[in-house]
Amino acid sequence: MREEAALSTFRRLPPDKQERVLDAALAEFADQGYHQASLNRVVAQAGIAKGSLYQYFPNKEGIFSYIFQYALKLVRRTLTTVKEETLEENFFVRLEKSLLAGVAFSREHPRIFSLYLKIQFDKNVPFREEFLAAVRRHAGEYFGSLVRRAQSRGELRPGVPREATLFLLDAVFDRFLQAVAVPALDVTLGLHRATDAAIHQHVRELVGLLKEGLMA
Known part of the structure; x- marks a missing residue:
């Protein structure tokens, strides 16, 4: 990951002003x-002068990089x-609680x-490969620790291929959360407008399918 893009001036701002920006x-x-993002709209919404923004960050790419890192830390x-x-x-x-936490996070943020x-x-986004690799790496670390x-507790059947299991979990979780967020990406379960009870039921069903293939 690139060095943190925020300048020392931004770090010295009061927390509420940092949050506003x-x-x-x-x-x-x-x-x-x-x-299509406009820094003019950013400064207007944040209630700061445009010159101040460039005292905090070197350029538009720097702001974007910092925002991504900020979001990843929350996740x-x-x-x-x-x-x-x-x-x-x-x-x-x-797994069930992890996926439900992901749904709650995507709805809260x-x-x-x-x-x-x-x-x-969007393949033309700056640092795209770097950012996506960071997301996938974190997912692999998270699922890897669970697996x-x-x-070690004998909860998975012997011989389950670890790398394939991590890939499967990452793919299922990512695809499920996409369907929750974007109606066009879900033509079967109706997750975008699903009630909490329906979300819980679908999570249990998916994890149940995984359990059939992985459980010892």
């Missing part, structure tokens, strides 16, 4: 995409909490997930 920039990039913090709180639970229960989708589907513990 970050929220305005996140909203602009998530709603408009990188190339990591959420999943770390889930991992710690479910440490003693069965692997498949942990819709613009973060929108930003991720724009990076994923290793499950194997």
Whole structure:
């Protein structure tokens, strides 16, 4: 990952002002995409002078890079909490709670997930390969820790290929969250407008299918 793009001036701002700038920039990039994003709209929404923005960040790419890192930290913090709180639970229960936490996060922070989708589907976004690799790497680390513990506790059948299992989990979780966020990406389950009860049911069904193939 690139060095943190925020300048020391930004780090010295009061936390509420930092949050105001970050929220305005996140909203602009998530709603408009990188190339259509306007720094004029960012400063207007944040209530700061445009010159001040360039005292905080070197350029548009620097702001975008910092926003991505900020968003990824929030995701990591959420999943770390889930991992710690479910440490003693069965692997498949942990999968259910992890996926439900992902749904809750995407609904609580819709613009973060929108930003991720724009990076994923726009090949001209700066640092795209680097950003997507960081997301996939974090997913691999997260699922890897769950799988290793499950194997050590005898919760997975012997001989389950670890790399293929990690790929499968990452693919299922990512695709499920995309369907929750974007109606056009879901033509079967109707996840975008699903109630909490329906989401829980679909999560149990998917994890049940995984369980049939992986459980010892």
